[in-house]
Amino acid sequence: MLLAVVATAGAYVLASLGTTAEIPVNLGPFLVFVLGLFLVAHIAVRRYAPEADPVLLPIAALLNGIGYVVIAGLDAGGKESFAAAQATWTAIGVVAFCTALLVVPRIRDLQRYRYTFLLTGLVLLILPFVPGLGSERFGARIWVSLGPINFQPGEVTKLVLALFFAGYLVDKRELLRSSPRRLGPVRVPEPKYLGPVLLAWGVSLMVMISQKDLGTSLLFFALFIVMLWVATERPSWLIIGALLFLAGAWFSFTRFGHVQDRIDIWLDPWQDPDGTGYQIIQAAFAMAAGGLAGTGLGLGGAVRIPLAESDFIFASIGEQLGLFGGTLVLVAFLMVIGSGLRIAVRTDQPFEKLLAVGLTTLIGVQAFIIIGGVTRLLPLTGITLPFVSYGGSSLVANYMLIALLLRISDESNRRPRKPEVVASAGAL
Amino acid sequence: MNRQIARLGIGLLACYVALFAMLNWVQVLQADEYAEHPLNTARIRKEFNRPRGSILSADGAVLATSTDNPDPNSEFERIRIYPEGELFGQVTGYFSFWYGASGVEQAYAAQLSGQTVEQQLRGLGDLFVQRENVGNVVVSVRKDLQQTARDALGEREGSVVAIDVKTGELLAFWSYPSFDPSSLAGLDHGNVEQAWKLLNAAPGQPLRAHQYQDRYFPGSTFKVVTAGVGVQSGTVTPEEPVYPVERSWTPPQTQVPIFNFGGSACGGSLFQVMEISCNTAFARMGTETIGPDEMVRGTATWGFNDAPPIDLPGPARSVFPTNFTRDLPKLAQSSIGQNDVQATPLQMALVAAAVANGGRMMRPHVMTEVRDADQQVVSRFTPSTWKQPLTPEHAAIIRDAMIGVVRSGTASALAIPGYEVGGKTGTAQLGTEPPRSHTWIIGFGGPPGDPQVAVAVVVLNQPGASEFTGGRVAAPIARAVLQQALALKAGG
Numbered sequence: 007m008l009l010a011v012v013a014t015a016g017a018y019v020l021a022s023l024g025t026t027a028e029i030p031v032n033l034g035p036f037l038v039f040v041l042g043l044f045l046v047a048h049i050a051v052r053r054y055a056p057e058a059d060p061v062l063l064p065i066a067a068l069l070n071g072i073g074y075v076v077i078a079g080l081d082a083g084g085k086e087s088f089a090a091a092q093a094t095w096t097a098i099g100v101v102a103f104c105t106a107l108l109v110v111p112r113i114r115d116l117q118r119y120r121y122t123f124l125l126t127g128l129v130l131l132i133l134p135f136v137p138g139l140g141s142e143r144f145g146a147r148i149w150v151s152l153g154p155i156n157f158q159p160g161e162v163t164k165l166v167l168a169l170f171f172a173g174y175l176v177d178k179r180e181l182l183r184s185s186p187r188r189l190g191p192v193r194v195p196e197p198k199y200l201g202p203v204l205l206a207w208g209v210s211l212m213v214m215i216s217q218k219d220l221g222t223s224l225l226f227f228a229l230f231i232v233m234l235w236v237a238t239e240r241p242s243w244l245i246i247g248a249l250l251f252l253a254g255a256w257f258s259f260t261r262f263g264h265v266q267d268r269i270d271i272w273l274d275p276w277q278d279p280d281g282t283g284y285q286i287i288q289a290a291f292a293m294a295a296g297g298l299a300g301t302g303l304g305l306g307g308a309v310r311i312p313l314a315e316s317d318f319i320f321a322s323i324g325e326q327l328g329l330f331g332g333t334l335v336l337v338a339f340l341m342v343i344g345s346g347l348r349i350a351v352r353t354d355q356p357f358e359k360l361l362a363v364g365l366t367t368l369i370g371v372q373a374f375i376i377i378g379g380v381t382r383l384l385p386l387t388g389i390t391l392p393f394v395s396y397g398g399s400s401l402v403a404n405y406m407l408i409a410l411l412l413r414i415s416d417e418s419n420r421r422p423r424k425p426e427v428v429a430s431a432g433a434l
Numbered sequence: 435m436n437r438q439i440a441r442l443g444i445g446l447l448a449c450y451v452a453l454f455a456m457l458n459w460v461q462v463l464q465a466d467e468y469a470e471h472p473l474n475t476a477r478i479r480k481e482f483n484r485p486r487g488s489i490l491s492a493d494g495a496v497l498a499t500s501t502d503n504p505d506p507n508s509e510f511e512r513i514r515i516y517p518e519g520e521l522f523g524q525v526t527g528y529f530s531f532w533y534g535a536s537g538v539e540q541a542y543a544a545q546l547s548g549q550t551v552e553q554q555l556r557g558l559g560d561l562f563v564q565r566e567n568v569g570n571v572v573v574s575v576r577k578d579l580q581q582t583a584r585d586a587l588g589e590r591e592g593s594v595v596a597i598d599v600k601t602g603e604l605l606a607f608w609s610y611p612s613f614d615p616s617s618l619a620g621l622d623h624g625n626v627e628q629a630w631k632l633l634n635a636a637p638g639q640p641l642r643a644h645q646y647q648d649r650y651f652p653g654s655t656f657k658v659v660t661a662g663v664g665v666q667s668g669t670v671t672p673e674e675p676v677y678p679v680e681r682s683w684t685p686p687q688t689q690v691p692i693f694n695f696g697g698s699a700c701g702g703s704l705f706q707v708m709e710i711s712c713n714t715a716f717a718r719m720g721t722e723t724i725g726p727d728e729m730v731r732g733t734a735t736w737g738f739n740d741a742p743p744i745d746l747p748g749p750a751r752s753v754f755p756t757n758f759t760r761d762l763p764k765l766a767q768s769s770i771g772q773n774d775v776q777a778t779p780l781q782m783a784l785v786a787a788a789v790a791n792g793g794r795m796m797r798p799h800v801m802t803e804v805r806d807a808d809q810q811v812v813s814r815f816t817p818s819t820w821k822q823p824l825t826p827e828h829a830a831i832i833r834d835a836m837i838g839v840v841r842s843g844t845a846s847a848l849a850i851p852g853y854e855v856g857g858k859t860g861t862a863q864l865g866t867e868p869p870r871s872h873t874w875i876i877g878f879g880g881p882p883g884d885p886q887v888a889v890a891v892v893v894l895n896q897p898g899a900s901e902f903t904g905g906r907v908a909a910p911i912a913r914a915v916l917q918q919a920l921a922l923k924a925g926g
Contacts, residue, residue, distance in 0.1 A: 236438040279473050287473065293460045294468030329461040333454060340450050347443045351436050359435055363442065370446045374453065383456040 055416035073394035106409035120173030130159035168364035221389030293324035300328030353418035487568035574603035602796030653860030656771030663732030677715035709843030720769025726758035783890035790878035790885035793824030847909035869899035
């Protein structure tokens, strides 16, 4: 753990040297500040969750740090100053992280509040529609403005929805598994048990579609299907999910112009290189310019990519740190996924297991959706890259997410271990 | 549930492997294609944002330099400014994000941005010193002479070229209309685009450096070349042949006679026909005395049909026709600078300079030195010969002939007390009614026996068509520049 933190700090010092040597931006003090925050987070883990997985926090900090340095570099290229705000949001994220560790001493207590979480999630979803509170930006009505603070409730919604799904599915797991009814070759559970889940999913999807927030819709859908599949252990859910997805995709493709636009851009961004295809083409140019080793921190021209510091930050990383930097980010997310799933496998409490799966899926799929969008593996759907992108809601929510994972890991590691082989055999 | 979790892990791993493959595709396999893509402005942006040195005149004026961009929201850190505006527009050229570069900005782009191999090697020594590795280009053109040329020409379309006959350095290099490069170097796309459109639509094409990128009928100034070819080929001497005194001469193969200006009668030996710019005599000289083959070969030794190796982009080739074998009337016309003969003002200045410099035509150039950021000289131009149309002895003959033109001929307005000055006027009739013409003068001057500076002046589209038009219109301009240039040479 200490080693990982030292490595993280080393990366920071190197990054700060590389950056300050090349761009005249007052990065030093901010970096000390940001590093101090990670130290605080680290001490909080040592103190309140001493047995927790040692990898997650350093990786999160590394991703946060890479994002921060790239954002500071983009700042130097002109435009507004995002780095200072990002440092502030990192501080708030770390506070949220410590608070989550403090106020949730036992994960299973959360199971009781599943309907509260459902309600919270739905309220958060609807908030952007409240006149005076909600605001539309970049074509998506996913923002809530409270005075000077702009917030994306969707980022928190994903947490509470994962909590609700985990709580509810564990509760009704056996009932859902029994699947007495048949629909053709597929066995379908009693609708009444599925009701609340379908309701949550349907409402969230509808709301999201009306907010034109495709990335988050996709993320919630993936979360829902994966958790249902893992909870019920029925692969039919994956098939049903795929069919539902295709149906939903076809429906929105035929009904919504903005969905068609996204698909068109994905298939051929060159038909309107100065208009709709501009962002994705400039991202490709930037990443191509980065090549293997990148142009160097702070030296990219990625400022010309719209949203270079948030949704498109991966393109900026690709330009400044090259294929190596991009691969590092991919590996970092894989390590988060690995740690999260290992935590899920190790705990023997179904609720914690399912929650860990849900949380890990959230981070893993969210990063996949946006990196896939930026590299044109998938159609582009605007969504933040966890820990890396500029943005407060995302940072705070993801730090809380990591705190919950660490809490699960700490609890299961502290429990007297049952022989793991037997446990798995039982599950098999 | 653990089995599902393991499968989920494999599924997510597959997703990331796909991302990694896509990343390789974009950053490695497609990288070159994207880099070369016409829509990819990354390279020009990089070039544009690089530190760039200044351009300085020979007498120390800053002609082009970069300053910090006051706009913090701009993606560009610097703005290129041109303190002398249009006075040096066609020397410095412009450096524009949207329209590229011209002039010295284009020709010495690598030196200005410190990208030459030599500068890069020097830069290695500065590894631990924070210093901008840029080059400052010093040009041979003087601000004071340029200003004199501009004032003398005024708002008449035309060009003024003054050249150091021994080195080929251009001392004055002006043409009107000119343009202010600052208008194209701005960072506001709308403004720059509008300026570009206006300049391209403007009468007189201010963006063209008429001095060396446009060619005109040289008229009688070309007789210097005809005489030179004759003397060098051995067919013409100061004594022989003596051309008959006549009002007109009709070349073979035609009924169309060539007249002298104003229908006057003239003739005689080389010096006499040169002084009064006798058309019939020079038409005969080219057609009968020298002949088509020797005229074509000889004019080539003066640089015709060959772009001068000036260190500025896009020099125009001066033209002497080469298809005379069955067209002697055309040769007769061409021998007096009419028909298809066309020359740039630079070319005619080089003609005068070669005569003055013992027959050696030096390579014309504007860059004298490139200095690094500490004003240490990185490279210096070494003068070299471009053409040698005359032996020194033959050059002396033509020189004396041209001195005679100033002493007692059509170019007397070029005379400067205390200096030995030679010249030749020219009037290229445009065939309009009322008659209009391009009026020319070329010449050289210096202390007796030591010609130092050559000039060429063309004033376009002037009213009148007499042989004296060139002397009246162009000579005062050439004289003003020549006199000041010689005074500066004597002073320095």
